[in-house]
Amino acid sequence: MPKYMxxxxxxxxxxxxxxxxxxxxxxxxxxxGLQDAGVLVGADALHGLDSATTVRVRGGETQIVDGPxxxxxxxxxxxxxxxxxxLDRALELAARVPNVHYGSTEVRPVVDFSEQPAAGDPAQAxx
Amino acid sequence: MSARDEWRPQAGDAAATVERxxxxxxxxxxxTLIRHVGDFQLAEDAVQDAFxxxxxxxxxxxxxxxxxxxxxxxARRRAIDRLRRNRSVADRTERLAELARLDAQEHESAADxxxxxxxRLRLIxxxxxxxxxxxxxxxLTLRMLGGLTTSEIARAYLVxxxxxxxxxxxxxxxxxxxxxxxxxxxxxxxxxxLSGVLAVVYLIFNGGYAAAEGERLVRGELCSExxxxxxxxxxxxxxxxxxxxxxxxxLLHDARRAARVxxxxxxxxLDEQDRSLWDQGRIREGLRLLERALRMRRPGPxxxxxxxxxxxxxxxxxxxxxxxxxxxxxxALGRVAPSPVIEVNRAVAVGFASGxxxxxxxxxxxxxxxALDGYQPxxxxxxxxxxxxxxGPGAARAYLRAIELSANAVERAELERRLEALRx
Numbered sequence: 001m002p003k004y005m006x007x008x009x010x011x012x013x014x015x016x017x018x019x020x021x022x023x024x025x026x027x028x029x030x031x032x033g034l035q036d037a038g039v040l041v042g043a044d045a046l047h048g049l050d051s052a053t054t055v056r057v058r059g060g061e062t063q064i065v066d067g068p069x070x071x072x073x074x075x076x077x078x079x080x081x082x083x084x085x086x087l088d089r090a091l092e093l094a095a096r097v098p099n100v101h102y103g104s105t106e107v108r109p110v111v112d113f114s115e116q117p118a119a120g121d122p123a124q125a126x127x
Numbered sequence: 128m129s130a131r132d133e134w135r136p137q138a139g140d141a142a143a144t145v146e147r148x149x150x151x152x153x154x155x156x157x158x159t160l161i162r163h164v165g166d167f168q169l170a171e172d173a174v175q176d177a178f179x180x181x182x183x184x185x186x187x188x189x190x191x192x193x194x195x196x197x198x199x200x201x202a203r204r205r206a207i208d209r210l211r212r213n214r215s216v217a218d219r220t221e222r223l224a225e226l227a228r229l230d231a232q233e234h235e236s237a238a239d240x241x242x243x244x245x246x247r248l249r250l251i252x253x254x255x256x257x258x259x260x261x262x263x264x265x266x267l268t269l270r271m272l273g274g275l276t277t278s279e280i281a282r283a284y285l286v287x288x289x290x291x292x293x294x295x296x297x298x299x300x301x302x303x304x305x306x307x308x309x310x311x312x313x314x315x316x317x318x319x320x321l322s323g324v325l326a327v328v329y330l331i332f333n334g335g336y337a338a339a340e341g342e343r344l345v346r347g348e349l350c351s352e353x354x355x356x357x358x359x360x361x362x363x364x365x366x367x368x369x370x371x372x373x374x375x376x377x378l379l380h381d382a383r384r385a386a387r388v389x390x391x392x393x394x395x396x397l398d399e400q401d402r403s404l405w406d407q408g409r410i411r412e413g414l415r416l417l418e419r420a421l422r423m424r425r426p427g428p429x430x431x432x433x434x435x436x437x438x439x440x441x442x443x444x445x446x447x448x449x450x451x452x453x454x455x456x457x458x459a460l461g462r463v464a465p466s467p468v469i470e471v472n473r474a475v476a477v478g479f480a481s482g483x484x485x486x487x488x489x490x491x492x493x494x495x496x497x498a499l500d501g502y503q504p505x506x507x508x509x510x511x512x513x514x515x516x517x518x519g520p521g522a523a524r525a526y527l528r529a530i531e532l533s534a535n536a537v538e539r540a541e542l543e544r545r546l547e548a549l550r551x
Contacts, residue, residue, distance in 0.1 A: 087305045087307045087308065091258065107305075109306065
């Protein structure tokens with residue numbers, strides 16, 4: 001089955017007035033639900049933006065910069081990787097992410113190189 | 128974009144048959160082949176191959192007794208060839224086996240009408256999937272289900288063929304990469320998804336109906352395509368009241384298409400139109416559909432709009448319109464689909480039914496909303512109501528504001544004419 005990554009974005013300034021921030025119990029319950037449904041491949045939460053360090057190598061020189069790669073109003077707070085049959089199912093589960101009523105969840109299919117031995121495939125080129 | 132994408136039958140008897148089969152059967156053949164091969168682009172290419180082959184073969188050997196079946200079989204064989212060469216398609220081995228099995232069958236099981244209908248619904252729902260951007264949904268629906276080529280769609284939406292080609296390829300790639308499922312949504316998701324499909328169809332219609340002067344020739348085709356899609360949906364989903372409603376609405380508007388413009392290209396309001404130019408056949412069909420929809424007792428925004436359009440065309444003359452009932456329908460519409468557009472229309476109707484003062488009263492809350500300060504129809508409607516209430520200076524100010532906000536030259540000229548009439 002195809003895999004999808006749900007990228008969990010959350011507003012830098014926290015939820016807007018009148019919205020409750022999703023608490024640990026809600027995240028645990030959501031994650032447990034995915035596990036019980038047998039679709040959870042992996043998941044992690046990330047430390048906050050303050051902890052980010054961005055690395056680039058330019059002209060052979062390593063540049064290390066404190067902070068995220070771009071200034072944004074929403075930042076990546078964590079991810080889930082799910083194993084579900086199609087996009088509709090992935091979108092259904094994304095709509096239940098605990099912070100989705102004030103944050104955003106981006107759904108991206110994970111490339112499966114074993115299934116796509118197409119021309120220009122990097123895995124093939126290096127094989 | 129390949130040259131084949133622009134292929135269209137050439138003159139000649141065989142070509143005329145191909146043209147007819149192309150218009151009538153392409154979508155159905157394509158819809159079924161997509162299910163079998165699991166890839167939009169590959170199926171589309173194979174169907175194009177089959178139509179190109181038909182031109183040459185039918186001219187040489189004569190037209191087959193069942194042209195649609197010939198296209199189906201040829202497209203499937205071309206798909207097998209393409210699938211053998213294209214290793215990027217998921218489940219390729221299983222799909223090849225299934226296609227080979229179908230090809231070995233003596234009789235065409237695809238003659239099963241309900242299976243073909245199901246495939247066409249799958250195609251419609253997939254083309255209108257909310258994970259695709261709205262312009263992509265519109266383009267894909269026209270390309271896969273309609274009879275327009277990529278460059279015709281590009282012209283209708285005033286973009287270059289290559290831009291439109293990229294928009295279509297990107298949409299097809301997204302369907303393949305993210306695995307947007309090829310199916311009719313489950314019952315709990317169906318109402319939402321169907322209203323998304325109807326929105327795409329009505330958007331296509333409006334693209335043609337609201338076309339400005341210079342664009343009317345290229346964009347008028349969009350109205351016909353939208354009505355064709357509406358008829359297809361009405362046939363595939365005969366028990367849905369809003370499907371019948373949107374088709375009724377389009378037919379009742381389209382019936383007046385020829386009468387909407389005068390000899391100088393100026394748009395005419397309904398009360399200025401020559402009613403003998405209205406298409407009575409379309410009106411009858413629209414009214415019949417609306418009646419059928421209303422009998423299902425599942426009201427919705429398209430049926431309400433169609434009912435309003437019906438009251439406009441059913442009146443013996445423009446002066447005989449039942450404004451009280453029109454106002455009531457706008458009120459009901461505002462409850463199910465609230466928007467300033469509807470509120471302004473309702474105020475105009477109330478202005479005719481109960482006097483200009485009552486209409487102005489309804490505009491008051493809209494005028495207090497800073498977000499609507501730049502909304503041209505609000506000021507144009509207010510100007511008309513003030514004029515009829517006898518407030519000349521107030522009306523003049525509102526006309527000037529509406530003229531200032533008008534983006535369309537024809538509309539601006541009309542407002543200037545009214546302002547002039549007020550002063551004389």
